Amino acid sequence: MTSLAHETIHATAHEHPADVPLAIHDLTVAYQRKPVLWDIDLNIPEGKLVALVGPNGAGKSTLLKACLGLIPLTSGKVLFYGQPLRKQRRQVAYVPQRESVDWDFPISALDVVTMGTYSQIGWLRPVRTKHRELARQALEQVGIADLAERQISQLSGGQQQRVFLARALVQEARFYLMDEPFAAVDAATEVAIVSLLKTLQTNGKTALVVHHDLATVTQYFDWVILLNSRIVASGPTQTVFTADNLRKTYGGNLSLLAEAGHALSQLGRPLS
Amino acid sequence: MEWYALDSWIVLTGALCAIACALPGTFLVLRNMSMMGDAISHAVLPGLAIAFLLSGSRSSIWMFVGAAVVGLITALATQWISHWGKVDRNASMGIVFTTLFALGLLIIVQAADHVDLDPNCVLYGALELTPLDVVAEWTWFGLLIELPRAALVLAVVASINLLIICVFYKEMKVAAFDPDLSEAQGFRAGWMHYLLMAQVAVTTVAAFEAVGSIIVVAMLIVPPATALLLSKRLGMVLFLSATLGAAAALMGHLAAIHFPPLLGFNGTSTAGMMALATGFLFVLAWLKHLMFN
Numbered sequence: 001m002t003s004l005a006h007e008t009i010h011a012t013a014h015e016h017p018a019d020v021p022l023a024i025h026d027l028t029v030a031y032q033r034k035p036v037l038w039d040i041d042l043n044i045p046e047g048k049l050v051a052l053v054g055p056n057g058a059g060k061s062t063l064l065k066a067c068l069g070l071i072p073l074t075s076g077k078v079l080f081y082g083q084p085l086r087k088q089r090r091q092v093a094y095v096p097q098r099e100s101v102d103w104d105f106p107i108s109a110l111d112v113v114t115m116g117t118y119s120q121i122g123w124l125r126p127v128r129t130k131h132r133e134l135a136r137q138a139l140e141q142v143g144i145a146d147l148a149e150r151q152i153s154q155l156s157g158g159q160q161q162r163v164f165l166a167r168a169l170v171q172e173a174r175f176y177l178m179d180e181p182f183a184a185v186d187a188a189t190e191v192a193i194v195s196l197l198k199t200l201q202t203n204g205k206t207a208l209v210v211h212h213d214l215a216t217v218t219q220y221f222d223w224v225i226l227l228n229s230r231i232v233a234s235g236p237t238q239t240v241f242t243a244d245n246l247r248k249t250y251g252g253n254l255s256l257l258a259e260a261g262h263a264l265s266q267l268g269r270p271l272s
Numbered sequence: 273m274e275w276y277a278l279d280s281w282i283v284l285t286g287a288l289c290a291i292a293c294a295l296p297g298t299f300l301v302l303r304n305m306s307m308m309g310d311a312i313s314h315a316v317l318p319g320l321a322i323a324f325l326l327s328g329s330r331s332s333i334w335m336f337v338g339a340a341v342v343g344l345i346t347a348l349a350t351q352w353i354s355h356w357g358k359v360d361r362n363a364s365m366g367i368v369f370t371t372l373f374a375l376g377l378l379i380i381v382q383a384a385d386h387v388d389l390d391p392n393c394v395l396y397g398a399l400e401l402t403p404l405d406v407v408a409e410w411t412w413f414g415l416l417i418e419l420p421r422a423a424l425v426l427a428v429v430a431s432i433n434l435l436i437i438c439v440f441y442k443e444m445k446v447a448a449f450d451p452d453l454s455e456a457q458g459f460r461a462g463w464m465h466y467l468l469m470a471q472v473a474v475t476t477v478a479a480f481e482a483v484g485s486i487i488v489v490a491m492l493i494v495p496p497a498t499a500l501l502l503s504k505r506l507g508m509v510l511f512l513s514a515t516l517g518a519a520a521a522l523m524g525h526l527a528a529i530h531f532p533p534l535l536g537f538n539g540t541s542t543a544g545m546m547a548l549a550t551g552f553l554f555v556l557a558w559l560k561h562l563m564f565n
Binding site (some may be wrong): 032060065068069070086089092094096101102105106108111112115118119122123124151153168170246256 | 540
């Protein structure tokens, strides 16, 4: 709310809501009366790669789930391209945290990716060859087409993450919500994910990515949201990703501040 | 070895029971909800007892309606108590199913003087007696066929379970693997959850006469757990768990009539031996898994 850029976007959002991929108004979420997210007001502009950054327990995953209607909102509303999610499901793809599913489930990588086409197929209709073909192409895009028939427990962490990304790609959405896609992946996968994000951006897509590694924020993302139950700041990385804002976001967490200091020193903006 | 038409019916009924249980059972195991099968199979008791008292017969469709309703109540109440009571999901399940089971037991015992519903039979089943309750008979190439009611009921329930899984295959798959993705795509994972719970409740009722409400848990859980050791493809897992369950029915009955006499005892409970056979098959699959993985 402190950022000027954010205010500007906010104002235009009300004039042309359909141009705004994700608009969140006065969102509050509470778990058993304990508020996790407070008065979230956000507008994410089209075609940006947006990092959602904040300490553990700041409500980053909760914010993603709240946007997707996976947890009840205490108050507020969420609009994708000016409309509620139920009218825009095809436009929104979700990449959950890798640990959120059981990787011993008896299905192949291709099966998982094919699940991304289910909303396209609709209730009760069967999966057809063309849907599997789309899934195969998505696996190709993330560079693991050769692993299509592998049972998912036999994939490495990075490969599992790529399967999840392929599943989001196959939906051919306009907006991508990703929950820590970079968590515990190998260097090759990290490079692959970054190039994938850039490709999405080139094609005019927008992505909101929960990100932990403060050192790479400026390198990978052009827009940043700093979250700690409330929005600390939101706007272009250049103006928002500052020592002052990071201190406000991370409070007294020294180790993380040190990490942030390191990240900022690389930018030539020392923390203190 | 003596084999009568009766024995064929017992094996067929047991096999149909195993198939009916294995299909929803596979999804219970995949969703880490195995004990929900246990909970529901016990909790349906008051539904059965009340439906039985009201309708006065065991063959009534109301038994299934009563069971399905109480099964859904169990699933809902478990959810509510763990959410609002701030207790662990397992604890909440323990609270709901023991309370309902006790209620059912009280109703049956209180009504035992007036009605023909034996608690022992409810708990352990009476597979050997099911061929005596004939629902239809006809002659086929000079052979008198007396169709037992239990076999008919279990065949219908097994077919319904198969149909549901065929129709909702992809929805059940995604709801079991990744409920959040399912919801985000507009497939209500909650609906699939309650459909599965209703399926388990109805299947349990169909099976309780044959194998009883305790051993039915073995039929719901053990063959799918075995199949999961043998295959990594969902379709194959479903097929294998149904097949293994049916094989256990045959093995169980053969063991029940032939094994105890070797030791000088009378034949024993087929349902008990069936459950034992599923355990035996599980151990075999586990050994194979250990050796080849």
